[in-house]
Amino acid sequence: MNLNKAFVLGNVTRDPEVRALPSGSQVTSFGIATNRYYTDSAGQKKEEAEFHNIVCFGKLADISSRYLNKGSMVLIEGRIKTRNWVNTAGVKQYRTEIIAESLQLGPKNSGGAGAGGSGYKSSNYGKPLSNPAENANPQAGGKEDIPIIEENYTPPPSAEEPKRNIDSFIENWSLKIEN
Numbered sequence: 001m002n003l004n005k006a007f008v009l010g011n012v013t014r015d016p017e018v019r020a021l022p023s024g025s026q027v028t029s030f031g032i033a034t035n036r037y038y039t040d041s042a043g044q045k046k047e048e049a050e051f052h053n054i055v056c057f058g059k060l061a062d063i064s065s066r067y068l069n070k071g072s073m074v075l076i077e078g079r080i081k082t083r084n085w086v087n088t089a090g091v092k093q094y095r096t097e098i099i100a101e102s103l104q105l106g107p108k109n110s111g112g113a114g115a116g117g118s119g120y121k122s123s124n125y126g127k128p129l130s131n132p133a134e135n136a137n138p139q140a141g142g143k144e145d146i147p148i149i150e151e152n153y154t155p156p157p158s159a160e161e162p163k164r165n166i167d168s169f170i171e172n173w174s175l176k177i178e179n
Contacts, residue, residue, distance in 0.1 A: 006098045008052050009075045009106075010034035016056075018065045026061040029097075030054055030068065032076065053097040054078075060100050073106025 013031035021027055036048045054076055056064045068074060078100040086092050 004079045005077070006080050007075070007077050008032055008034060008054075008098060010052070010073070012068050012070055012072045012074060013051065015069050016061075016064045018061070025058055026065070028056045028061040028064045030064065032074065052076075053095060054100055055097050056100040056103070060103055064100075064103065067105055075104040075106070076100050077102045077104075 010032040013033050016028040016030040019027050019029075032052045032054055034050050034052065036050065038046055038048070040046050064074075076098060078098045080096060081099050082094055082096045084092055084094045
């Protein structure tokens with residue numbers, strides 16, 4: 001039995017590049033940086049960065065192109081694939097990528113739009129629409145053509161309700177999408 005599975009949690013290093021396949025299906029590619037912290041043999045604390053190439057197809061490509069940008073935190077689950085080709089100089093080149101099978105968006109303030117800004121391109125992420133009819137027809141002024149569904153969404157506390165603790169917030173911060 002064989003297994004080809006990768007889990008990568010890190011920050012997006014470049015905005016997703018959107019392309020279309022000849023079939024018309026959408027594909028995006030972007031990079032993720034992960035950090036490793038360790039202590040070397042001399043007792044010095046060290047940090048090491050690793051960079052991963054990510055490719056998303058179909059629905060995941062659409063979601064990643066809309067909500068990810070440089071600095072956003074994301075969890076990618078997928079499989080590892082190495083492509084090879086011969087460049088114009090006749091040299092064989094290789095590129096190892098993670099083909100995304102699911103993605104989970106990180107907290108909105110994980111980076112991307114400057115200090116304290118939203119990590120997503122849409123400023124309406126996680127907010128209910130003021131008029132539900134706006135979502136029904138995007139050509140008629142609707143903001144989104146797909147609904148955003150957040151697992152375990154907890155509405156913000158009202159003025160009368162005491163604020164929830166940080167553990168409750170962390171449990172509910174993500175949006176999980178599977179292909």
